[in-house]
Amino acid sequence: MKTVQARHYHRGRISPVRLIVVHSMEWAEKGTTAEDCARMFATMSRPASAHVCVDNDSVVRCVADRDTAWAAPGANADGLQMELAGFARQKRADWLDAYSKALLKQAAAVAAGWAKLHRIPIRKLTQAQLRAGLKGFTTHADVSVVYKRSDHHDPGTGFPWDVFLDLVKDALDGEDDGDDEIDVPEWTRALSWPPTTKGDDVKVWQRQMRKRGWSLDVDGWYSDADEKVCRKFQDEKHLKVTGTVDEATWRAAWTEPIT
Numbered sequence: 001m002k003t004v005q006a007r008h009y010h011r012g013r014i015s016p017v018r019l020i021v022v023h024s025m026e027w028a029e030k031g032t033t034a035e036d037c038a039r040m041f042a043t044m045s046r047p048a049s050a051h052v053c054v055d056n057d058s059v060v061r062c063v064a065d066r067d068t069a070w071a072a073p074g075a076n077a078d079g080l081q082m083e084l085a086g087f088a089r090q091k092r093a094d095w096l097d098a099y100s101k102a103l104l105k106q107a108a109a110v111a112a113g114w115a116k117l118h119r120i121p122i123r124k125l126t127q128a129q130l131r132a133g134l135k136g137f138t139t140h141a142d143v144s145v146v147y148k149r150s151d152h153h154d155p156g157t158g159f160p161w162d163v164f165l166d167l168v169k170d171a172l173d174g175e176d177d178g179d180d181e182i183d184v185p186e187w188t189r190a191l192s193w194p195p196t197t198k199g200d201d202v203k204v205w206q207r208q209m210r211k212r213g214w215s216l217d218v219d220g221w222y223s224d225a226d227e228k229v230c231r232k233f234q235d236e237k238h239l240k241v242t243g244t245v246d247e248a249t250w251r252a253a254w255t256e257p258i259t
């Protein structure tokens with residue numbers, strides 16, 4: 001996943017993640033739309049951003065999950081925001097053409113990782129459920145209605161929620177038809193802010209490393225001690241020794257044989 005850091009966002013979070021908020025960019029469907037939108041978030045003066053921008057062939061990370069994107073007032077503090085190439089005026093059939101199907105698959109993979117990490121149920125919330133504070137998926141449109149702080153209505157009424165949520169479930173199941181398929185949780189970011197980094201994904205990694213026999217606290221804080229374990233593990237597995245849990249290091253925690 002490419003990263004193009006957005007210009008406007010809040011560092012950190014003031015609430016635990018509760019929502020996955022789906023947007024349409026209102027940009028035409030091209031192979032570079034995710035990249036183009038990310039570049040806009042990186043440079044524009046208008047204060048707006050999203051965690052990821054998605055098109056048919058790529059996902060571009062704009063804001064780290066641990067930070068707060070500015071996408072849907074009312075659901076920024078506890079939301080993860082995804083911008084999809086396309087328009088809110090698209091009908092169901094438009095969301096199911098070849099381009100959009102490929103896009104939905106890309107988006108579903110990201111959403112599955114988020115859902116797993118933050119224990120978000122694979123369901124589209126009603127406006128009443130959103131208002132009641134339940135966890136799940138929602139739209140900018142519903143956030144606008146419930147919190148009345150914006151008038152956007154993306155991704156539109158044609159968005160195929162049934163298809164999208166099925167793709168998310170598929171992505172969660174993975175290809176576990178295979179015999180020895182190892183279930184590696186989705187890696188969403190580098191744990192590269194020692195020693196005060198805190199998060200659910202830090203905990204997931206700590207739990208896994210502990211299972212492997214390393215002695216560390218499963219407390220969700222990436223501490224100096226964790227960094228030391230990380231370096232030793234990287235050295236042992238002939239990975240680049242950085243002390244931060246990059247994607248290769250994360251994967252190795254599940255896929256490398258325990259020695």
Ligand SMILES: [Zn+2]
Pocket residue numbers: 022023024071072140152154
């Ligand atoms: Zn929106």
